[in-house]
Amino acid sequence: MKTAERQIFTLKDANGKQQLYTVNESGQLVPYIEKKANPNEKPWAVSNGVADTCKILGLSRGTVMKLISSGQLRAIKAGAKRWIIPGSSIEQFLAQ
Numbered sequence: 001m002k003t004a005e006r007q008i009f010t011l012k013d014a015n016g017k018q019q020l021y022t023v024n025e026s027g028q029l030v031p032y033i034e035k036k037a038n039p040n041e042k043p044w045a046v047s048n049g050v051a052d053t054c055k056i057l058g059l060s061r062g063t064v065m066k067l068i069s070s071g072q073l074r075a076i077k078a079g080a081k082r083w084i085i086p087g088s089s090i091e092q093f094l095a096q
Contacts (some may be wrong), residue, residue: 008032044087053085057093067093 009021009029020032044056053073054064065083067073074089 006021009084046087046091048085048087048090050085056090072096 004014007022009032010018011021013019021029022032024030044052050061050064053059054061057064061069064073064085068075068083068085073085073093074084076084078084
């Protein structure tokens with residue numbers, strides 16, 4: 001899932017204090033509020049492709065494929081070239 005990146009501007013308020021601002025959907029300048037990550041939210045989906053798994057684990061495609069072939073990372077082959085890595089498999093791998 002891709003999110004649109006917004007520009008963040010640093011401007012000084014009337015007291016000279018620097019504040020962060022961004023532009024909303026209507027094109028208005030609004031104070032920037034950083035969203036806090038939900039600690040219970042996992043960075044992976046229920047099912048992930050090899051590219052997503054590489055990003056999540058910070059590993060190369062070759063390393064992820066070696067982990068799959070050695071059985072250290074459980075995956076399901078879908079078609080001739082596609083692999084699906086369940087989120088539970090990523091969680092188990094990280095717990096090792």
